[in-house]
Amino acid sequence: MGFEHKISHMLSLQVLNLSDNHIMTLSKVFRSDLESIVSSRNNITLTADLTENVISCSCDNLEVLEWILEHTLPTSSLLILKMTTCYYTHNVSSGLPKHVLIRSKADLFFQVSFLQKFCMSYTPLLISLVVLLFFIFNIIIGAIIHRFRWKIRYWYYVGNNKDFSPNGYTSIEGSLQFQRFKYDICLVYEEDAREFVLEILRPKLEEHEYVVFAHDDILEGLPLCNVLTKSIHASRAVVFVLSKGSRESLEWKIAAHMTNEESNHRGKSISLAMFYDSSSTRGLPENLQLLRQDDFIDYPINGSEDELSAFVEDFKAKLSAIVTTTV
Template identity: 70%
Template sequence: MFNIIFASIIHRFRWKIRYWYYVGYNKEIKHNGYSTIETSLRDSIFKYDLYLAYEEDVNAFVLDTLKPKLLELDYTVFMHDDILDGLPLYNIITRSIHASRVVVFVLSNGPRDSLEWKIAAHMTNEESNHRQKPMSVAFFYNSDSTVGLPEELKMLRRDAFIDYPVNGSEQEITAFWEDFITKLNTIY
């Protein structure tokens, strides 16, 4: 009986346990100019301005349009393509989200069932709870549906969603970037 109760509690809080394991117990020491996660949060110095979470169907858009524009605007960006093969996925994603100011979820009509997507959604929710403030923006690219989103993303504030004008004019795209930068700066 005790085992069943214990297993249900572990299952209920599995994402919190993972979060605290990867953030709390995987401490780094200061070495070659890098500081620990705790030091970076205490001094409000983040390694990344943005963490980009996206599915493979928008990979071309993210690499050709979104990332270059964000780099042009002097944002430091971390994305799935920056993860080296062979490294523990939970550890890398958790640390990257923990060391980022804002997490941007690029939503499309494609499936949202990859492991990276699920980890990013849950760990963003845990990090947001830890910081006691919102830290994510949902970026709709050729999509208007929240179907298939993890529950944590469905609970985003209404003003945390933004639509990219896929077939928009130059003025619409310029207005979009201004609005997107404003949303990012309100989260900072």
């Protein structure tokens, strides 16, 4: 405990006997009162007896110890303090703390000097540990965010109240109030497959009464990640038309990751990958490498009529398996 009584009114005080108590520290107010009493009179000493107390030798009490040292005999101050013991309270797990005897000012000086060095090394260590823990915490958080970055993006854009349409933004919930999906198929393709998609594949799908969303429907200037995520979320199936340009495309990377997240959310695969040319089978986007073998179909670009007919039937069957089972 500390001695915190107000004594500033005791202007005639010459001896203050606080010996044989359980005083561990002296409050700033008490110290200020002692100095104020001494300074208010001429050449009259004031002696405060702190012998046989449990004054704490710790970093928290270092300022008090330095103050006591300044007023320990021999001193030029009219305020004289006496203490005989100092108790170390660091790392005390049980029993009484370790104490040292203070027989002279030299003994107290030694203890204060030791604590000054100890506390100086202790504080930077604590600061270093806090900085290290903060650094490790940020690394862990960063690793978690990086690991789930696509899932975070997916839920961010899906949870956003605004969706796109070819004519601008509309509410996805409003447009789908009585219908879970706005589109049957979302087509993902690159520029080198654009002519095939728009002139052959999309018309063929629309002939079979599929509602198709193609990336050419996206208005210029709309945020790509937002639009792709919402179009995939609003479609029963996603058809990737793989061509040479697919491997280096940012649009492909976003679409592949968001389709994977949507598949995980629905608990089933919703994608079909069509190889538009044979060279596109090399270096697949990483998420498409996770697709089952029967999720891929090869377009016979130079095939016969029979091969094209067989392709159309196979494509329709695989697509129907995804679309009809999507609730």
